Amino acid sequence: MRYLNFDLELFGHRQTDEADLFSVRVQASPVGEQRFEDATPVALSLAVRQAVAALRRRQLSWAGLVGLGAQLGAALFPPAVAGLWASARQALAGDDRLRLRLKLDTYGLAELPWEYAYLPAAGVPAARRGPEGFLVLDRRVSLVRYEVQEGPLVPLAAADGPLRLVALLADPAEPGLDRLDVNRERRSIEDALAGLPVLAEFHVPATADALLAALATPAQVFHFAGHGRFDGDLGERYGSEEGQGALLLADESGRPRPLSAQHLALALTGCGVRLAVLTACEGAQVDAASPWAGVVSALTRRGIPAVVGMQFGLRDANATLFSRAFYRALAAGQPIDAAVTDGRLAILTQAGPDERDWGVPVLYLRAHDGVLFPAPAAQPVPQPAAQPVPQPMAQPVTQPAAGPASAGGPVDKRRLREAMLPAFSTAELEILCSDLEADLAAAGTPLPVNLELVGGADKAQRVLHLIEYLDRRALLPALVGAVRRARPGLV
DSSP states (O other), X not given: OEEEEEEEEEEEEEEOSSEEEEEEEEEEOTTOOOOGGGOEEEEEXXXXXXXXXXXXXXXXXXXXXXXXXXXXXXXXXXXXXXXXXXXXXXXXXXXXXXXXXXXXXXXXXXXXXXXXXXXXXXXXXXXXXXGGGBGGGOTTEEEXXXXXXXXXXXXXXXXXXXXXXXXXXXXOOOTTSOOOOHHHHHHHHHHHHTTSSEEEEEESSOOHHHHHHHTTSOOSEEEEEEEEEEEEEEOSSTTOEEEEEEEEEEOTTSOEEEEEHHHHHHHHTTXXXXXXXXXXXXXXXXXXXXXXXXXXXXXXXXXXXXXXEESSOOOHHHHHHHHHHHHHHHHTTXXXXXXXXXXXXXXXXXXOTTOOGGGOEEXXXXXXXXXXXXXXXXXXXXXXXXXXXXXXXXXXXXXXXXXXBOTTSOBOHHHXXXXXXXXXXXXXXXXXXXXXXXXXXXXXXXXXXXXXXXXXXXXXXXXXXHHHHHHTTTOHHHHXXXXXXXXXXXX
């Protein structure tokens, strides 16, 4: 899997009484770029900010969300940009994907939720638009924030030894704060990392002393689950906020103790952290006045190459869904981009069609590649001995000339998919995945295999994604073996 960068620059932002005005150009892409003087002027109605406020309060309907997304999508992709984007998508080969990198020159632009950008299919009435138009729900697309700053990109090469993950799980007691199920969050992370070379260390309650003690030893991943706080007022511009961001830790008595964005960034600097995950409400909110107010931007500006934060409040259960799918994908050797997409799809498919939390995560990435965990070794998996199928003597079975897999030959993925679709229900596919995961572990190739991980809107997509997931790791013969055991004679 390879991500190709499509760099989009938004600059020259100013605000009038009616609209946000700025210019958009393709700074770089696999199919060309635009000169500075060829940038397209864009006017984004201030009604968009009213819709964003409703979205933050969970008061935006599905139709309203699609409408907001369409306006954001039209702003990002005026005709000249849309043409290059379409060409870049058509040029993708094999398992290549596009990484849309947004370079935003003001915090007035950064505070808009671009993760909800929607590109409607031609000819589809507004009333019939579904989730397929949202860019971040497309597995072949990644949308990341890229903060332009001095210094080279930090490499994110997969580690060759055990990774250390430090998780602070905070649930301070204070009237007005929703209680969080930090134990469920811990179990989700532990389940996702089970059997992998990761040293996970959990701190409950999360205190400032616990943070400093944990980071006395280098760690590659920092995870925070809890509440974030953004103390601010309305700025001079409509809809903007000016203030300070913080994470809420606990003091010795269990009461909330804010840890400012600046102090957290200083604590993580120089400790080897390459990925920070903040499942805190409002943790990614960017202050219109200060680049250090938002916790996420504070970390990226201190040199942490990959940061995942939450731009709105996230339901506790959805934070757990995201973490489980995200870490499973990372542990399987997928890039951070793909892992974030898996987390979004986990929320979408399990929390209901009207849930907006799938667009809450924001990925900031300043790295050439997004692979953090080493990919599982692609080792030949011993095939179980074929079990003979009793046949009536008068009706010998004739083997087809070609099938999904021939002895020692490549697997025909299309034939395999066509054979599996009618032969397995969704529940039976889950059992098949469980059996296959056990086979791989017994063969010395531990790899998580489940339908939630591979994703898909329906059974056909899940079967397709399952085949692609295993094919990328040279493990399709193991799937064929599991299918043959479950359905003798099918392939």
